[in-house]
Amino acid sequence: MVDETAMPADASRDPLKRRVGDPFVPEEATGAVREFFGPAFGDVQEFVHMLEDEGEIRGLVGPREMTRLWSRHAVNSAAVLDFLPRKGQVLDVGSGAGFPGIIIAISRPDLDVHLAEPMLRRCEWLMDVVETLGLDNVTIHQARAEELRGKGKADVVTARAVANMSKLIRMTSKLIAPGGRLVALKGRRAAIEVDEAATELKRHHLAAQIHEVPSIMEEESTYIVVCTRV
Known part of the structure; x- marks a missing residue:
């Protein structure tokens, strides 16, 4: 993909020192979820904190989602991690608030992660997240998936809540x-x-x-659809 926006890393932050006892951080986020994300937990926690502060104001998540940022969004997005390559490029289309693209970038710093999002205000948010977390493996494209055709191909294309499978295949196949x-x-x-x-x-x-992926925080599983070339 074309390198349009690269952000420098900033290793000076320590997000684990922030907000002990926050109302939106459930008990699971200090136990099972901390273990689930492992070394990535600190940056995932900081990302969720940013959404708590600005997500509703910036029109990224609705008010009903504020108490479910961990279960419905962060943990749910992590269901894709087992289906990513050992190395290579990942293109997340319709990244929106950063799910699953930012979760992928945090959890897999060895991957070259590209986020495609057509709305400027969401791209600005993604840039803020990348800069705050110091994610040096992320490139942001203000573009629809269809507009990236002919500019490169990714080893894995990911999508969450973008379109039904028929439309998604048409959007991303090329x-x-x-x-x-x-x-x-x-x-x-x-x-x-x-x-x-x-x-x-x-x-x-x-x-x-x-593939059915059980959630560690909710009764309902996440389902991952993997489409490969015949």
């Missing part, structure tokens, strides 16, 4: 490198969406597999 894959976060309708996308899967020479 952005997937040979041997690469599309990794989409879905809910309980994942199997229905895959069935409805049968024609698009065939047209774009893709095969889909659905």
